[in-house]
Amino acid sequence: MIGLELPKSALQLKSMLNNVAINLFRPIARKYDEAEHEYPKELDVMRGAMGGLGGRRPPEDSAGKGKDKPESESLGTNMMTIIGTEEMGYGDTGLMLSIPGRGLGNAAIAAVATEEQKQKFGDKWAAMAITEPESGSDSGSITTTAVLDGDEWVLNGEKIFVTCADRCEVVVIWATVDPSAGKAGIKSFIVEKGTPGFKLEKLEYKLGIRASDTGTFVLKDCRIPKENLLGSAEVKKRSTEGFKGVMKTFDNTRPMVAAMSNGVARAALELTREKMEEGGCKLDYHRNINNIGSMEKEYYMLEANLEAMRLLTYKAAWMADNKEFNSLEASMAKAKAGRCGTLITQKCCELLGPLGISQKYLAEKWMRDSKILDIFEGTGQIQHLIIARNVLKLSSKELR
Ligand SMILES: Cc1cc2nc3c(=O)[nH]c(=O)nc-3n(C[C@H](O)[C@H](O)[C@H](O)COP(=O)(O)OP(=O)(O)OC[C@H]3O[C@@H](n4cnc5c(N)ncnc54)[C@H](O)[C@@H]3O)c2cc1C
Structure with a gap:
């Protein structure tokens, strides 16, 4: 049965993040609404300080955590995360999305990366690039390609509306390794900033959440190491299990x-x-x-x-x-x-x-x-x- 009474730990978290909302976010909310694309350097104090909370990064491997403790003492990580998220949204959503190291790409890395990949990329700020000019809601129709050439993947395509595009250090790119396989051919790849053929083409000017940067990437014969593929390279034709998992x-x-x-x-x-x-x-x-x-x-x-x-x-x-x-x-x-x-x-x-x-x-x-x-x-x-x-x-x- 769902218990909605917040235990002490949740109330403490709520109070702490309410403090962040009121004292850190609100005073600079208007400044970064007007100074679109400028990085809110005041957020540097939050780098690495958020645990499982913040940005668009979901709780890592969180299902069931906290369940073994009495309900009165602890909530699971997802509940704690949404309680904290509401407080930060109450402060400023654009700033919340700009907390260093808390990109949506970090979630993908935390969920499916190998130990070596976690060692190499776990601490980097990771954006997630799925959307393309001709593929938004129907993410199974992406056309960015990844072709294996020796020990490298060669990526070609365009990704639009990527959150944290300018500020992130790596981007998790969705691409197909076999266009004839439909969703089964879609895989994700970690591409580091500075890789030749990987270019941040432009930043958007937006209606809202202007403190958060949103941009377009172009990949032109962009070569990345074979081991930067996240998860399995196997393409099971007619199986959408991998895609459903993501x-x-x-x-x-x-x-x-x-x-x-x-x-x-x-x-x-x-x-x-x-x-x-x-x-x-x-x-x-x-x-x-x-x-x-x-x-x-x-x-x-x-x-x-x-x-x-x-x-x-x-x-x-x-x-x-x-x-x-x-x-x-x-x-x-x-x-x-x-x-x-x-x-x-x-x-x-x-x-x-x-x-x-x-x-x-x-x-x-x-x-x-x-x-x-x-x-x-x-x-x-x-x-x-x-x-x-x-x-x-x-x-x-x-x-x-
Ligand atoms: C500020 C911002 C940040 C973003 N950040 C990211 C990011 O970090 N990474 C990323 O990959 N993407 C990101 N996106 C992209 C976002 O996820 C897409 O814009 C969204 O999924 C919609 O896709 P689309 O824009 O192509 O619209 P479309 O899919 O073209 O949809 C247009 C309209 O048609 C409707 N529609 C489409 N299909 C159907 C259907 N089958 N039935 C009924 N209605 C339908 C939609 O609801 C919508 O109203 C971001 C977008 C913005 C604006």
Whole structure:
């Protein structure tokens, strides 16, 4: 049975990261929103200090950890991670995504790298490059190729919208070793910055999370050592097991993205409440429902959405900690939090009136920041597709 009471260890973590959010992230949030592409050097103090938390890096090998301890004393790593993630999202999502050494590529390395690869790349900041100009939601259709030539893989292709593209030290690149094999031919490769034929082509200018850098890589006859392939080189034709295994990483990371959304939405609601109350609109949960004003009613509905977002997120993370298959719940959490996070931050700007648009406050920034949380790691529409497949017990071939 799911226990939602936070034990002391979780409350301590929440309090510590709330402190980071308020005292480290918030004071520099506007600065790096304006200075897009500039590295937030203030984050250097967090290098190596985050354990299993932070960035888009999911808990390493976390399933079941903490389960052997009494529930009152400890939560599993996934639960602890989403509690910490909500706090940092509450501080600033763009900065959270810029914590050194916490890229999504680090998750792939932690999950499937050999001991030698972990020794060589484990401490490096790793981005993850899946998306291509012609392949986004349908990641099984990537066209970047990897051809074995003697002791080297030769990579060719283009990768777009890569988080931490400029700041990372290595990139985990998805490429196909056999285009005729479909998903079975897709493998991931570690490419070090500075490798000839591997070029950071450009950085994006974005609507939100501007503190986080996002870029395009071009690979042109880029040669990397044979041993930089992550996992097995074997191509089992018509088997999608390997690909499905990689996609399972997202069952851990999607609740994290949901938790970021919960944090941003909470920040917006808190500011809105403060300003509504300053303006004389006192929120009173005991007042008869027939007697509340429209602003108050709107606020309660947004608050209820945040509670639902958080409960779905906790459920998905709790299931991962308890080794339960959580693909459905992870997608439900991300779909709900992605959609309602954008709704809440937008409605808060409305409730705030001119203060919601003014750069004096962060509300307008939170509205811009929240949109990406409904896009990366699978758009809202794709989460709905995954939910439908799970509920209707249909395969990806049967329901596209
Ligand atoms: C700031 C930012 C950071 C990112 N970071 C990374 C990263 O680090 N690494 C990485 O690899 N990628 C990253 N991405 C890419 C991101 O994951 C993709 O943008 C996302 O998966 C959507 O792919 P797409 O942009 O190609 O859209 P498309 O797949 O072209 O989709 C366009 C629209 O069609 C909808 N759609 C597509 N297929 C279906 C379907 N079958 N049913 C219903 N609707 C559908 C989508 O929901 C969307 O609304 C990032 C993107 C951004 C903007």
